[in-house]
Amino acid sequence: MMDAKAMEGQDFRQEVRAWLKASFPPSLTGVSGLVFQSDAHAAAASPDYQLWRRRMQEKGWGVPHWPSRYGGADMDEAGIRILAEEMTAIGAFNPIRSFGTMMLGPTLLEYGNEEQKREHLPPIAGHERRWCQGFSEPGAGSDLASLQTRCVDMGDHWLVSGQKIWTSGADQADWCFALVRTDTSRKQGGISFLLIDMKSPGVEARPIVLISGSTHFCEVFFNDVKVPKGNLVGEVNQGWTIAKRLLQFERNSLSEVKAEITSLAPLAHRHVGTDALGRIDNPDLRARMIRNAMRHEAYMATVRRFGQESKGGAETPISALKNLWSEIIQQRSELLVELLGSNGLGWSGDAYAEDELEATRAWLHSKAFSIYGGSYEVQNNITAKRTLGLPA
Incomplete structure (x- = not known):
């Protein structure tokens, strides 16, 4: 016989399923919710996208675990899991x-004062205020602690002078956490750790054109801001x-993959061809595609396992997961370009x-996956020390 808690979960699942069916625009099915993903960019300009964002904002389901007074839904872990599962089932995403939601918001919830929370969290939850991350500098990348942007106490205000680099979305951002x-x-x-209004006199953001054609x-x-x-x-x-805690939130968001990866098999059949048994007509490529798909499935199972173990207080090895996911996506991007042949150039x-x-742009962009959020080597060092307990 089903207990009361399980029944509540089933009732909530039915509620979520019915709401999604009535609220999620079918035209957005399969669109990625990842920041700077091209299909999300294109979809973001559509009326359906704006409608979906508004509906999620009204429910507080964009940040379901946040307190309702800050724009969330006060949802527990079981509810969050049900919401994620039902969204994934219909190809929905979090608009x-x-x-702001992945990094700054969780950080403010821990370290911000009440005034800062009430000023910044509701606009983040409603996607009304865009944020960028002012960490790296021309002389402070992996060795972030060597940063030199000066902040001088002028009595009634701070005076900031310096330069940041690789600041994603800075030209479109309203605020910067630096x-x-x-x-x-x-x-x-x-x-x-300082919050800076990007409209302040003396702030200048210049886009950098990347080899992939992107300028994010x-x-x-x-300049004396x-x-x-x-x-x-x-x-x-x-x-x-505070920054170390924020980077944990960032790496966690990079390692938490909610959507399944689309199979490369149909493209391979079209571009590479099939043998007499209907298999991809390149044994080596076929084996590497299978290996990549298996690694992805194993990764997803591992994420789910850590999710369950974390309920008992176990620590999730975020750095290890981030590196694993980077490798899987980079390998997949290489495979995609390879199977396209000359069409992938x-x-x-x-x-x-x-x-x-x-596909070519995604392949080029994937090179950054093992750098941002902490480089591959830095993550391995963190895993060695914190997870494996190896000496420094």
């Missing part, structure tokens, strides 16, 4: 997903601790179909 140096005598201990990365200049004292998150010189022009051009 509220952003740097690491700044408030003490030059210490390295990690001299960094603070920017370099950002802060005045920032209110209340925009400091946490204490002065506590920024490194397209840069532009009518000689190539749009999906072929997108």
Whole structure:
């Protein structure tokens, strides 16, 4: 006999299923919710996308685990899992997903004061305020703690001067959460966490054109930018601790994959051909495609297992998962370009179909997966120390 809790779960699942059926626009089925994914970009301009975003915002389901006073739905882990499963089942995605929901929001919930939470979290939950991440600098990449952007206490405000690089979406962002140096005598201990209005005088964002043709990365200049004292998150010189926590949230979001990967088999049959048994007519390519698909299935099973274990207090090895996922996607991108043959070399022009051009762009963009959110080598070091307990 089903217990009361299980019955509540089944009732909620039916509620979610009915709401999604009535609310999710069929035209958006299969669109990626990933930030900067091309199909999401194209869909974002459509009325259906805006409608879907508005409906999710009204339910608070874009950030279901957040408190309702900040725009969430006060949903427990069981409800969040049911919502994710039902969305995946119909090819739906979260239109509220952003740097604000993935990184800054969870960080503010832990370290922000009440005024900061009430000012920034509701606009994030409603996708009304876009954020960018001001961490890396021309001389501070993997060694982020060597950053030099200065933040001087001017009594009634902070004065920020310096440069950030590889700042995703900075030219479109409303605000920036940035690491700044408030003490030059210490390295990690001299960094603070600051919220900066991108419309402030002295802020300049310049897009960087990448080899993939994308321009979502920017370099950002802060030229004597005045920032209110209340925009400091946490204490002065506590920024490194806060940043490490934020990066955990970022890596967690990069490793949590909710949607299944589309099989490459139909494309391979079309471009490579089939043998007498109907198999992809290239044994080596076929074996590598199968291996990649198996790794993906094993990864998804591992994520689900860690999700269950985390309920008992077990720590999830986020860095290891992030590296595994990066490898899987990079290998898949290589396979896709390979099976397209000469059609996978397209840069532009009518000689190539749009999906072929997108495959080339995706392959080039995938090279960044093992860099952003902490490089592959840095993640391996974290895994070695924190998960395996190896000496430094």
